[in-house]
Amino acid sequence: MWPFVGRVRELEDVMSALTSGNGAALVGPAGVGKTRLTDEVVARLEQTRLAVQRCYATVATSAIPFGAMAAMLPADMRTANPLGRAVEHLLAEQQPLVIVVDDAHLLDDASIALLHHLIRHGHARGLVTSRPGERTELWQEGLLRRYPLGDLSRAESDLLLEHALGEPIDTWSAALLWSASAGNPLYLKELVVSGREMGTLRSDDGIWSWHGAIEFGGRLGELVQSNLGRLQPSHRHALELLACSEPVELDLLASLVREEVLDDLETRGLIRVAPSERRTVVRLGHPLYGSLLRATCPTLRARTHHRALATALEATGARRREDLMRIATWRLDGGSPTPVNLLAAAAEQAWAAQDVTLAERLCRAAVEAGGLSQVGHVFGQVLMHGHAPSQAETTLADVMTGPLSPEDLGRLAATRSMNLHFGLGDADAATALLDAVDVPGLSADVHDWLQVVRVILEAQHGHVATVLERTYHPVAPHLSVHMRRTRALCLLHAGRYREVAQEITAYEALEDPAEPDDGALRMRCFALAFAGHLAEAEALALTMYDRPFDDLAFTGATSLYSVLSFCARMRGNGSQALRLAREGSPKSAERPLIFDAIALANLACAAAICGDTALAQHALARAEKARRPAWRLTGITVSVTRSWVLASTGDVHTAANAAMAAADECAELGAHGSEAMALHDAARYGVDTSLRLTALTATMDDPMTKAYAAHATALAHAAPTALETTATDFQRLGATLYAAEALAAATRLHRTRGNARAASQASARQALLMRDFDGVHTPALRAGDLAHLTRRQSEVAHLATSGLTNQQIAERLHTSKRTVDNHLHAIYGTLGVTGRAELRTVLGLP
Template sequence: MHRYSRHVISGDPLAGRDSELGIIRRALSGAGKHSGVVIAGAAGVGKTRLAREVLRRAEASGERTKWIVGTESACALPLGAFIGALGEAMSDPLANVRRVIDSFVAQQRKARVLLGVDDAHLLDGLSALVVHQLAQSGGTRLIVTMRTGGREPDAVTALWKDGLLARLDLEPLSAAATRELIESTLGGPVDARSANRFRKLTGGNTLFLRQLLSDQIAAGRMRQLAGVWMWDGDVAVSATLSDTIARQMGRLSPGVALVVDTLSQCEPLAVDVLCDLVRRPDLAAAESMGLVNVERTGASLMARLAHPLFGELRRASAGEMYLSGIRGRLATRLAEEGDADMQATVRRALLRLESDLDPEPGLYLESARHAMTLLDLDLADRFAAAATQAGAPGAAGVRAMNLVLLGRGEEAETALRDMVDSGLPDGHHWATVRAANLIWILGKPQVAAAILEDLAAGSETPAQAAERLAVQACLDAVSARCELAAQNSRAALSFEALPGFHAMMASLALIMAMGALGEVDELASVAEQALRRATTSFQASHMRFWFGAVYGRACRLTGRIEEFVGTAKQLADSARDVPGLAYANLALLLGNAELVRGAAADAARLVHEALAGAERHAVTTGLRAASYFALAEAHAKLGQATEANDAVDGARACVSPDFLFMHTALSLAGGWAMAASGRLSEAVASARQAAQLARDRGQPTHELACIQAAAQWGDASQAARARELAKALSLPLADAVALHADSLLTGDGEGLLAASAAYRRIGDLAAAADTAAQASVAFDERQHHRRGLYAAALAKELADNCGGLCTPALRTPAGLKLSGRQRDVVELVVAGLSNRQIAEKLVMSVRTVEGHVYRACQRVGAQSREELASIVRSGPGDGGTG
């Protein structure tokens, strides 16, 4: 860590304090019995900033304000805080008190006065008396700040005890408020892990938070990736932050400093262990100074630093050789205790790795496996590399496997090829891992196919054949050979001793195949077994979130949305403080869960975090492509055409032509982006083409998804095929799509409302909103206006419940029946194209375009094409839609 110069940043000073601001506003309004508020809280929690901002806003509205500060230096002077109001005419103390009070009363007669008193706990007795008398008079409104934990004048305490002022205990910022403040300061979203890290280090202390954030920006540790701010690396500590923390810590004796430095390297520590490394009196002194907290846990005492930034400051200022010695002594002492769990083993191994002790290869290798289980692949790579360098048997294989999971495909390919070429007895095993790396990470399924063919042509044990079939199933799945993928994956999974990595490969392929085929009977049980395996196998642990996303796709294709949302929550709850690349996969999983239930805005936020993680770790896995798919759909459903099209461009750049299984998702992402851009005819044509390809490849649920999307865009031409799929698949989703397409074809408003209800039961609120909006148009076309109003209100309610959708169906007001070319023209008007540009795009004359626009304006009472666009954008329930 390093020290950096000060870098000042700014943002909304009240970010995260909306509820507190409301309390202050009510206290100052005069509506109640109080004439102001006392803001009490710990140092740095943001009392002064909050009070000053309230005064600033009062000044901006024309009110008169006065700001008085209590200080240690003025505390020794009678009326020290108000000495500026006395001038040179000094008299006896009580007369001076009366003069100050009268001056405020006189000001109050001229205009409303708001008096701010900062650090009231430092007021001298007479100054506190003035404040109390002003509050008692009720003529002057006050906002007073006071630090808790110390002694304050009785007159200040009486402010709230006597009911003169309301008391607001200002707590540290919550996790949500911390994130809000960070994003307000940065002017953009921050990923959840970084926000949590700031919250953990600062404890919600506003002063520390602002300075720590400033330091990370100045040091280049905060970076914006894929539009999301992320915090990488260690903590940068500036001189300003060091001085602030040092003032709180005070002067440390060498013994107390050793206590703090030891805990800075490893906490919490049992007091018995710690006192073998430091003197017990020094620990007691550190506790009495408020530097260390000692708590009883069961039968033992545990010590930890009172504030995380104490440790960061000491780490930033101490020498590396000094700290290496501390880590070595800690590692040696902890080894005597024995490790209670894998976290303890990893902690001890990291201490030894960064100490002045000799390497311990076996410990490093064991900890690499544990770190993989704990989802920290970056730390696992450090341990595996150290174990390999120290000559631990099997370490090279663990590192190669970890490189695959990290998405570092080229490095993994080099390591795995060398292992296979070296003629080791387990060369067959590593050849299958290499094939998996080529399929999933490097996007070279054809190269993987050649490797698997060579293995199949040779002599194999049953165990080797099972491993090969597991990876072969993946190759079949990505190549859209769904029946064969299911067959090979089941054959592999029938071998009970299948390694964790290969078992997850087979499970992934089977879930993909079953989802595409619409086979749901075993879907949940296969997922449950795979996720159970992920908690016990270091090879499989990291794949739990990736597998969860694939399972989610299968659930969506088969209409099991609530099941997916529940599984996503369960997976998120299964691991805390998810690190690095694992969090990116978790963010995608949670984002997809939000997207399938219709919460497009929440989905976009989470998936942007996933994409930022993919960029941060430079991975080329399906994580990146899947993130782009989800972003295109989410932004399109929010009516954000530019962002949707950008996501589609990103998806096209990273989807391999050989990954046939992704083609449906890519086509639908592109279709949603085109629909958001007003190119509905192109969107529908793309969906139809993708549906035909899926049909040719034997992917009936993929075909169904294309038909559903086209129906949401107003196309009912595939109604007959939807009925055939509903009969073949026997899925509630297929029945809903068939009813949707049929009712759209016949203009049956009641049928569309029934389809909307069916989508709601499945859990797809966005599709339900679109279908209700289409029902509104159908009712209005048949002069059933009351039913049309009801359907429009239902569509708006559903769209609002999703956080605000703006799809093509929801942009169509009731009473404006749009179909064919007229719909295309109006959508392009909404997209901002001129009549000539629309004519060129749709290959028609400008006069024809003008006719369509004129008739559409007549239908909704618009006076111009701009007003038409505004009405269409407003959606059902607004802009004259009823």
Template structure:
């Protein structure tokens, strides 16, 4: 081959493809490269992989190989296991944390479940270690049947090979229903041979056959190299030299897989038994095969090796099939009992690997067997802890099938349905499983009601149907229920009542909770009590919650992380949960729990003043919910986005998200979501000093002085209500609400709530104690982590000082407020602070066309009037009387050389720029 310097035996008609692969090897050996071969079965992809691997070795490159196995697609990291098994020495040289991550993920060691991103980085480091002494080529055949976790690892590595002496060469069938297209892999399509090349290949391999026979074979094989060789080979063995005979002219001999099957059938029974073990085991692990193969070891594989059906890797650790169709032929040629017997032997050989053992037991067992069902259920629980939600659901369903007791069957199916809905985020799968449960005439378990109620709530937003279903199941549930079933039902009922916010929903839940004992901070009963009334939370419960949060760093159960973060969100403890919640979102396969986890990340960013990050998380959440159909969680994204926009002063964006909230929640009577919209609109109105609008929205959430049950927004929006009431002259209502917040003792729950309660107390206090109260508020410990609330406190303090005529003192507070808001990007709030500063005389006065100077207050009145506000509205914003506003305007018009409000805008724009403000 021109320019290659190497001619692989047996490759005909592949000059273009092999030339590209030779170039790929040169790139990979210096700077890293990837190639993905695609084509139909038997077209020659594996032959090209083999030839490229041989050329790589000739060029001084180390080759490590793996292959997808269709019988192991539901075993996480089964494909990666093959590559890692070939690098034991390099694995031992990795840092301990990386080595342990790979060993735990692959089932080679014990320990806490590693983060998937840690496993992927460790795998990349392992391959880098292997490439230190010589370039490395990773070859992975049949990528279309590689398990999802290993496919992610292959894609992760492929996208990071730049600058590394590592090549990644893969192959997949073009007809695969789920194509593998990781970013960065250059695809090379392998097509059929043309007629001339097909005849040349046949003539080289079968020179004894007549030309007429070879032409007939070439026509029937349609350029597929594997079919060419197997058809012709079958003819040479069992047909006559004229091409007549049963070997290829008719029947199953025309199927290449059947021809491989014929070769397998000629092997000794002992060899076929060992081949079946190797095909079903998947990874080719010599140690497992030796244990499962029984006395005599693997010597029985020799006939298959001589017939070029299998080979043992160079390091002697694995058995590989020469072509994927050989593996298929071995399995197809076995009986059902032979396959079940092989699975049983493999299960015995994998006694120390519960997940893989459970998978083989699942395939080995046909009749109900509680011991087997329990083993598979154990494997499912391990899968959940590792974040393999798909595997957990599949294993729970199989455990249900093998459960002799109907109640156990229903319980396991219900757990699968709940995991599919809550953890995996697959509503269709959960619905399908629920249909199986509902088809059982016996009473339904609580976990079934939890799954059904959860689905109808998060997809349709039907709180009425979900509540009725759950309450009926709880009322009819027998005593002595498994703890997990009651937990799932109570947790779901709490979520239903929370979003409904209606007494007819939360009162029955409260009645159920009254009969339950004190529980952990993240238990369903405790979450229900928190949702019902924050005032019921004791200091001891807060201490225990802090302890739970401190343990999240090593927590791998996504459900536990989300429940802990849910409790923490009510007490401003989300920063302590952030690392664990981020792990759920970014690194796990738990799509269902990723959605509430994204809500918590967005809220944490919102409260901390990271508003762009908050909006980005909200947008990601809305998109994810659109993909999964979990529309309820999308409303959480709209709420956070609306609040971020409100505080930035982006009124159009705020209104758009609030309209989404109202349109979706209104017909469903989901009061909490309606309150979300009111809270965001009130906050937006306050930023523009539209206090009447703010008061209308704030009091739509709750009446002044009221803190209703199951209405967390009544607490969150309390500063909005009080501020709007104060600025609109409703001082009695403002004091009543501030008193209610203070008397409820909510300030003890978090530093943010303490600051809010102290600020509204100061805003409504008597003039003689006002300054002292504000100083106390701004001196509270831990408040710097809540920058927006601190800015509001400075603004309120400065406003009260200015209205008392203490302009010099007010400037310090208003300057602090303006600086804080400018840092946050809170444009409307910064403008409010700036307006107050100008009203103190902090800026130079401007001269109008008539040459007379405008006073600071005249300038501010003129600017507000230019926006179209009436005199009463201007008076409300500036804490003046309408008569005073009228007097200011009376003096402003001649100074600006105009005679009416219509000329204000142009006159003000014509004023010279204001110099920088100074003290």
């Protein structure tokens, strides 16, 4: 039996109806979880003084008097008054009676009459499950309270999956399963069972993920086929057409299918007709219907369906923006000749819609048809974002050897230079290419675009302030949005988070609202998170997962995992931070892209805070390898992360040096946002960075940077009261990790000064904050267990638990082995331990 999650309110409502009323009716479609909720109710009822009698109505018993209730009635019912005999038998039970009926819509008339009589006259209470619109006598007459039961929400589905699988499932797979099941618990269960049996759902590194397409093996296929029922040829034809095209306009489908067929399918719930903007569209009644119909439709018949759809849509004039994509796709699927210009136009639309899979398919079809020159600029971008920048370079170089106008050559060079820069990390080659095509006489439009591309590339390796100034250079009005987008990125690096939001709002007003800018979404998320608005950042990032799950495959979306992981880390939710970081990190070590270095650095940071030193070091090494000189601004994320990884090994001294080196690197580039983070890390590791952080608050007026500066100042002045105030500031922002660290430091200082009461109060606040922490290990928190040790003893203790010998510790701290021996002897005596194993236990290390 699957675990029972969610439905808390429904469970309490039903129990209330049974204990203080006549009972309840759970009404909902098949598979929605009526029986599972009933099981939970019955389990609770059996703990009370109520006697429970349960029966199951079926199609087979629906034609037999008292068929469903036969098991609870006497064997001999031959009497002139069988209803009275049944009532008399049931009332022989001394305890209050509850009759539970599954699938009450299949009850025979005699059973309905018996149940009706018992409940109306107060002889029993009832709990029934039923499909909507059938056998409604029991609740329409007010005998039972009716409780509609709907499908699971996304959050409930995710929770059920995690409980059922015993380990987390990645966000993309959870979205896939929720979308495929449409929140129906029975379908969700069978998808999981089928996926595990076929190996498409499997656990890797403690996280479940789905691989490949949904296959209909075992009970899943039988269940979906059963719900479809027996179909007449005309009905199957209509459903197969819809499976090949959904969602499709009603008028288009009606041109291929008789109206009475559509009416019948809608009445049976096999299709849904609903308005969508200014048109009426048709969808299948459940996503799995489409998956099964496509899987079982013979190849030749499917090709015929696709050709018919393409012809019908072309006959309407293909007026909508997405029509070219549909016609091209249906022509390819139907085996019809498809003009190169149609494939090229459709590929551009697919790329603009961020449907990477379709864009690549259309591009490859165009190339096979000899249209490389027409589709090359799109194909290059598709390949770059598909982690194939070398292939993109080859493709774009081939296109540029053809006979092209200077304008076409310039546009292709712009795309190729971005691939050289962002894909291959070759800034010099990218710049040289732009210089080569920016020739005298070039149209102003293309010349301006080349200037914009130069600024976009420089924003990844130039000084932030210099590039920011260049974004104000005038360009053609329709290109200004690109300049403003780059300006927002520079402001983000500069730590001017409020201006980031203002700039994004300004340039979003210039864009097509029908095509949301995911780059803007990502920048907003990072600006909110880094400024200390964690809840807003999380809420905005999660809107990405409300979109169709295919969008998550788009490369840039992975950076949203970094935002969510950062927020989880700040809240002390280590396991969640690590899970999100794993999901967002590249699985392959082949040819990393610019986003991959950020994702890997984030994974290293999350692993470090969870105490998984091996994973942290491995991820950091991959992140270092993913860095390119062309991506200096991205690379500083790796530099800032290095101190977290070093601190996780217990080498706080080296971690502090790494944090200061990262801060200096950031300052050299004008990346003050990252500089503030690195300086705060150095302060957490014992370096006085209060003056530099305070100076940064002159241009960075966000609450998080101010809290960083206050924390560093309180640590530098060894001021416990100020640390407690800082903890309050961090707590207000949701950064409970830093709040707990500030309180840990305040506790130690109060104890050192003999103020036991203040120490106890600060410690209690820290314990309360850390109540919801999950697997978090930082030097400042571990030092709370070493409150009676000196700073040097604490450092020796951490190094000793990292696996270093006394001689290695001495070399690391530039002291003698004898001194380290003495420190360890004093540590063991103070803490009452006898060796390193017990010391690790005291520190809470695995």
